[in-house]
Amino acid sequence: MNFRLFGFDIEVQASFWISTAFLGYWGNAGGSPREMLPRLAVWVLAVLVSVLVHELGHAFAFRRYRIQSDIVLYHFGGLTVPRAALPLTRIGNIVVSLAGPFAGFFLGGALFAFDHFAPHVTGGMPPLAQYALGTLLWVNIGWGIINLLPVHPLDGGHVLESALGPKRERLAVGISLVVATGVAIGFLYLQSFFAVFIFGMSAFQSYRRLQALSPDTTEDVPRSRAEPKNVEEPLTGELLSLLLRARAAVADEDLLKARSLAEEVLARQASEEPPPPRAIREALEILGWVEMIGGDTDKAARMVREAGKHGEVDPALVGSLHFARRDLREARKVLEAARTKGDDRKEVVGPLIQILIEQGETARAAAVAYDIVDALSEEDARRMAKISFDARAFDWSARLYEAVFERGAHPEDAYDAARAHAQDGAYERALELLRKAVEAGFSDRGRAWSDAALEALRADRALETVLPRP
Numbered sequence: 001m002n003f004r005l006f007g008f009d010i011e012v013q014a015s016f017w018i019s020t021a022f023l024g025y026w027g028n029a030g031g032s033p034r035e036m037l038p039r040l041a042v043w044v045l046a047v048l049v050s051v052l053v054h055e056l057g058h059a060f061a062f063r064r065y066r067i068q069s070d071i072v073l074y075h076f077g078g079l080t081v082p083r084a085a086l087p088l089t090r091i092g093n094i095v096v097s098l099a100g101p102f103a104g105f106f107l108g109g110a111l112f113a114f115d116h117f118a119p120h121v122t123g124g125m126p127p128l129a130q131y132a133l134g135t136l137l138w139v140n141i142g143w144g145i146i147n148l149l150p151v152h153p154l155d156g157g158h159v160l161e162s163a164l165g166p167k168r169e170r171l172a173v174g175i176s177l178v179v180a181t182g183v184a185i186g187f188l189y190l191q192s193f194f195a196v197f198i199f200g201m202s203a204f205q206s207y208r209r210l211q212a213l214s215p216d217t218t219e220d221v222p223r224s225r226a227e228p229k230n231v232e233e234p235l236t237g238e239l240l241s242l243l244l245r246a247r248a249a250v251a252d253e254d255l256l257k258a259r260s261l262a263e264e265v266l267a268r269q270a271s272e273e274p275p276p277p278r279a280i281r282e283a284l285e286i287l288g289w290v291e292m293i294g295g296d297t298d299k300a301a302r303m304v305r306e307a308g309k310h311g312e313v314d315p316a317l318v319g320s321l322h323f324a325r326r327d328l329r330e331a332r333k334v335l336e337a338a339r340t341k342g343d344d345r346k347e348v349v350g351p352l353i354q355i356l357i358e359q360g361e362t363a364r365a366a367a368v369a370y371d372i373v374d375a376l377s378e379e380d381a382r383r384m385a386k387i388s389f390d391a392r393a394f395d396w397s398a399r400l401y402e403a404v405f406e407r408g409a410h411p412e413d414a415y416d417a418a419r420a421h422a423q424d425g426a427y428e429r430a431l432e433l434l435r436k437a438v439e440a441g442f443s444d445r446g447r448a449w450s451d452a453a454l455e456a457l458r459a460d461r462a463l464e465t466v467l468p469r470p
Contacts, residue, residue, distance in 0.1 A: 008059050010052070013074040020047045023194070042132045050104060050139040051078045057103025061096040066383060093162035097155045101144040108140030149183065151202050152176040169326060170210065177206035208298070239265060239279045246286045255290045262286040281310035288317050297324050316347035323351045331355060344372045353384070362388055366396035373403040385416065394424035402433070411442035419453040427456060434466045445470040 001012040024043035025036075055071045058080035062069040069082045080100075111133060115122045122133060148156040152173065161172040180203035187195035242261050249258035265283040268275050275283075288303035300321055307313050315338040322331035335352040349372055356365035366388040373381055385400035401417035404410070414437035421430035434448070434457075445467045448454060457463040 005052075006056065006060075007063075008056070008069065008071055010071045011073070012048070013072065015075050016048075016051075016073040016078075017044070019075050020044050023047075038128055039131055042128055043135055046132055046135040047139055048073070050107070050136060050143070053107050053140070054078065054100040054104045054144075055080045057099040057101070058096055060103075061099035064095070065092055066379070066386070068379060090162045090165060094159050097158040097162065101147050101155055104140035104144040108137055108144065111136055112141070149179060150175055151180045151183070151199065152206055153202070173206050173210045177203055177210060180206055208296075211298070239268075239275055243279065243282050243286070246283070250286060250289045250293070253293060255294055258286055259290050262290070277310040281307045281313070284310070285314050285317050288321070292317075292321060292324055297321065300324075315343065316345055320347060320351055323355065328355050328359065332359075339368070344375060346375065349375075357387065362391035363393040363396055366393055366400060370396060370399050370403065373400060374407075378404050378408055382413070382416075385420070389416075389420055389423075392423075394420045395426075398424060398426070398429075398433075405433075405436070405440075409440050411437045411440035414440055415442050415448075419451065422454050422457055425456075427462065430454075430457060431462055431466055434463070438466060 003010055021040065021044055024040045024047075051073055052071070055073070055078040059069045059071055062080065062082050067082045069080050072079045072081065115133060115137075122130065125133070147154050148159075150156045150160040150172075152158070152161070157172075157176050160175060161169065164172045180199045184196050184199035184203055187193075187199065242265050246258045246261035246265075249255070249261065262283040265275055265279055269280065284303050284307035288300045288307065291297075291300035291303060304313055304317060304321060315334050319331045319334035319338065322328075322334060331351060332355050335348050335355070338348045339352065349368060353365045353368055356362070356368065366384055369376060369381065369384040376384075381400050381404045385397045385404070388394070388397035388400065398417045398420035401413050401420060405413035405417060414433045418430045418433035418437060421427070421433060434442075448463065448467050449458065449470060454463060
């Protein structure tokens with residue numbers, strides 16, 4: 001099921017329906033089919049509404065930071081996927097993480113208040129309606145409280161990681177391991193075996209992450225070398241087709257298809273005409289991307305090491321792997337070396353921009369973004385321009401806003417470019433951009449005359465030549 005709600009694209013996968021129906025059947029087992037089926041339908045609908053409200057909370061929080069996102073409901077819950085390549089601050093990440101459960105608390109609280117203050121109404125409802133009310137209360141409040149436990153990948157785990165910061169990632173993962181193990185043992189005592197399974201899996205994943213973050217495991221990521229050992233012949237024929245299809249599958253995040261195609265290339269090593277080293281290396285690189293996107297950096301590093309035996313490893317993969325393991329120094333080194341050679345792929349530029357922002361070099365990050373602005377989406381370019389403005393890198397902010405205005409001719413972009421130029425002291429250029437904004441349709445004189453960023457233009461009455469005083 002695919003639909004659009006409040007401007008968000010929403011996909012409900014088959015696994016969501018199956019897993020939700022399974023839980024509902026488990027909870028309603030024992031009754032006759034005539035009684036059970038209506039309750040099962042109500043359960044599925046209540047869970048759908050509750051999970052959707054939860055994910056919409058995340059999505060609206062992303063929108064608060066001018067980040068567009070999509071919602072996918074699958075398995076036993078959902079996921080809100082931001083489209084932006086640029087990061088949020090720690091506070092921003094915490095706000096986004098908390099917005100989901102608190103959206104559920106708001107819905108659950110409203111229903112609880114209705115039940116509490118209008119018992120004559122709820123008491124007279126049909127049994128099925130009372131069951132729906134109880135289900136909505138439990139899913140939105142009960143599950144919401146559980147979701148705030150400091151366990152990865154629950155929202156509480158994300159809050160913990162954001163609060164502690166990247167330098168204390170091992171501590172956050174250790175806390176997640178201890179809490180998940182304790183909760184699993186508690187549910188085992190209560191004989192709630194489904195919860196035991198969920199928190200047991202969370203404990204196992206935390207344990208694996210803790211192993212991957214151990215100090216002695218960070219050296220197994222190979223460094224990208226400056227020059228290839230030799231010139232490789234281009235691939236042709238069926239091998240090239242398989243690899244191109246595998247790369248397209250990675251771009252579409254169809255990881256099963258990408259893995260299958262890459263493994264098909266590697267399986268030919270035992271044939272009479274084995275693939276050349278380049279094909280083997282590229283297949284291993286694709287498997288490295290598959291593992292890293294899937295969250296297993298250990299396996300990704302193993303694929304990269306194997307790929308390195310067959311030639312120069314893609315610096316985008318090496319840099320992204322270092323970045324995923326929070327080795328920012330080495331990631332930056334690899335990615336900047338690739339940029340120096342003219343590599344403008346988003347897999348290189350995206351992580352590099354994030355690293356530079358995280359390390360406080362916003363102006364340099366903006367310069368990198370401006371260098372490839374035509375390859376950026378308008379939203380990403382605007383977001384980088386805003387980040388630059390907030391960091392007082394006004395010159396780069398103005399350049400980025402101008403580049404976006406030239407592409408789409410939106411008056412707000414010209415207006416924001418004028419604000420940045422005015423803050424940078426380039427008053428003539430600011431007036432020129434204001435004129436372009438007016439020509440493109442900007443007419444909010446009250447906003448312009450109260451905007452602190454344009455104070456210098458108001459002081460010498462230059463603003464009045466473009467936008468008369470309201």
